[in-house]
Amino acid sequence: xxxxxxxxxxxxxxxxxxxxxxxxxxxxxxxxxxxxxxxxxxxxxxxxxxxxxxxxxxxxxxxxxxxxxxxxxxxxxxxxxxxxxxxxxxxxxxxxxxxxxxxxxxxxxxxxxxxxxxxxxxxxxxxxxxxxxxxxxxxxxxxxxxxxxxxxxxxxxxxxxxxxxxxxxxxxxxxxxxxxxxxxxxxxxxxxxxxx
Ligand code: G3P
Numbered sequence: 059x060x061x062x063x064x065x066x067x068x069x070x071x072x073x074x075x076x077x078x079x080x081x082x083x084x085x086x087x088x089x090x091x092x093x094x095x096x097x098x099x100x101x102x103x104x105x106x107x108x109x110x111x112x113x114x115x116x117x118x119x120x121x122x123x124x125x126x127x128x129x130x131x132x133x134x135x136x137x138x139x140x141x142x143x144x145x146x147x148x149x150x151x152x153x154x155x156x157x158x159x160x161x162x163x164x165x166x167x168x169x170x171x172x173x174x175x176x177x178x179x180x181x182x183x184x185x186x187x188x189x190x191x192x193x194x195x196x197x198x199x200x201x202x203x204x205x206x207x208x209x210x211x212x213x214x215x216x217x218x219x220x221x222x223x224x225x226x227x228x229x230x231x232x233x234x235x236x237x238x239x240x241x242x243x244x245x246x247x248x249x250x251x252x253x254x
Contacts, residue, residue: 059233060110062241064221066090066100070244071107082110084163084185084221084241086141087117098134105135111183113163115141116151124151132160139182141165144172149179156180163219170204177214183239188232189222198222199231206236226250 060081063074066089074080083104090100105112114131116124128140128151139161142148152162156179163183164176168191176184186205188198205218217238223229226249232240 059237060239061247062110062219062239063247064089064223064241064243066093066095066104067244068093068100068103068107071104074244074247075107080108080110082112082137082239082241083108084113084141084219086115098131101131101134101138105137108137110137111139111161111163112137113139113141113165113183115165116143119145119147121147121150121154124148125154128155128160128162129158139163141185144168144176149175152176152179152181156182165221168201170201170208173201173205173216173218174208177209177212177216181216183219184216185219185221185241187222188220188228189224191222192224199228199235202232202235202237226252 062082062084064084066085090097101114116127118124124142131138131140141163142151143166144164155162161182164181165185167173167186173184186201191198219239220232220237221241223240223242229240
């Protein structure tokens with residue numbers, strides 16, 4: 059399983075890169091805003107630290123806007139993956155961006171059927187939000203199990219990126235269930251090194 063950091067903090071990314079266990083990064087406008095930095099400049103800096111995929115999130119609500127933003131993000135660095143939301147417009151944008159050679163991370167996935175649609179639209183990464191499902195009284199990791207089965211049944215190439223991870227227990231569970239990637243806050247990453 060690949061390990062990504064869910065952060066826009068370049069110090070955290072440098073620490074993980076220095077350890078040598080860092081396969082990619084996911085960011086979103088909120089995380090970048092928290093750092094108080096310029097969005098595109100931060101993405102460029104992140105891409106110089108992380109050699110694996112770096113997700114950059116679009117904020118438009120329609121496909122045209124998402125494609126436009128995505129094309130701009132893709133110019134920043136080769137390892138940029140454009141994040142679009144799981145909506146009909148998002149899937150239209152996913153198809154168009156993928157067709158033009160830009161890799162897409164479909165985010166805010168909360169059901170197995172949404173993951174099926176995201177794979178059919180050509181997503182490179184698909185991000186189920188497990189912590190947010192736990193928040194509403196469901197078992198988020200169950201969703202990873204369902205998506206794994208569906209993708210294996212039909213040999214979909216999309217990678218399952220378990221997101222909204224809150225604890226080392228989440229990381230262990232998604233690894234046991236066959237997620238391709240887990241993205242986590244730096245705090246959780248550090249906790250993975252500890253034991254009782
Ligand atoms: O990877 C998605 C993440 O940024 C959201 O996490 O903990 O706010 O649900 P959380």
